[in-house]
Amino acid sequence: MSLAKWRILLTVLPLTGLYGAAKLALHRLGWEPWAFDSLTGSLFGAATFVIAFVLNGTLGDFRASADMPVQLANALETIQDSNQLVAQANADYNPQPLSQDLVAIAQATLDWLQAEKPQAETAIALDRLNTSLAAMLPYTSAPIVARAQAEQAKMRLLITQIGISRDTDFVGPAYALLEVFLIGVVGALLLIGADSFSENLVVSCLLFTSFTYLLLLIRDLDNPFQYNGRTSVDADLSTLAVFCDRLRQV
Incomplete structure (x- = not known):
């Protein structure tokens, strides 16, 4: 079984044990003056509604964020396709520099997300791509290079969005309401x-x-790019890792 699947439940169970002990202590002391009625039912209903509302919005944001690494890998693949096309059409063209720059972009992104290296490394790797694209110009038409530059711009946008999603607590104010309802x-x-x-x-x-x-x-879904070993749900980076491995073997 995957430990990540059960991590949240394993975190909650000790708290449930403490709650059960407190419930038993209050029962023995006779401190249970309430009975379940319409007011307590309204409290549970309101808490359920708020949690469901916030969870639905957080799931939507998570799905959008989880798709970003796939889009980033697709942009890298598209540029590599153009690189191979030019290499097939021109025996004098060397596709290795551009391939190495693409691997550097993917690896810098992985290092930034998984090893907490500076995000600036990804920007530097993207800038180096301009030199390799310029070297492609004498061997192909401008539209192919323009298409590669469009994918480069898409990658810049995706990396910026990943950074914002990672560093911003989108539903922070909602946590206060959720915690009030939980306490109640x-x-x-x-x-x-x-x-x-x-x-x-x-x-x-x-x-x-x-x-x-x-x-x-x-709370876990609100940041899909943590990769700190303490979360249960993170965006899958396997497409970037597979891209790096495949190009290194070429």
């Missing part, structure tokens, strides 16, 4: 009594686990 729900679950304590304990522990899990999941 936990407080209500602790104070609500029932005829069967065992049933009350099991149901309230499940609800506590669900609400806490969803809050941590939203």
Whole structure:
């Protein structure tokens, strides 16, 4: 089993154990003055609605962000296709410098995201691409080079968007509301009594686990470019890694 799949649940379970101990202590002290009624039902309903609303928006942002590395790899592949086309049509043209520059861009991006190296390295690698594209001009028509430059501009935009997505907390203000609702729900679950304590304990522990899990999941989805070993959901960078490996073997 993948540990990343269960990381959030494994983080929540100790908190659930503490909640269960607190619930048991309050029950033995007789501090369960509430009963489940329409007001507490409204609290749970409102908390569920807010979490679902924020989770839906965060999932949309995550899907858009997760597609960026694929688009970046596709832009690199498109330039490499043009490079190979010119090499096939002109025996005097050397495609290796441009291929090496493309590998450098992909590797600089991987190092920036995974090894926390400076983002400036990716910009430097993109700038070096201009020299190789200029060397292609005597061997091909201007539209092919213009197409490569368009992909270069697309890569600059994607890298900028990845940087913004990585460094910006998009739903930060929403966390305050989510945490207020979580505190309210936990407080209500602790104070609500029932005829069967065992049933009350099991149901309230499940609800506590669900609400806490969803809050941590939203925090995780809000930054899909962490790669710090402590997150469960990150954008897949395998397309960039495969591109680097394939061009190095050419």
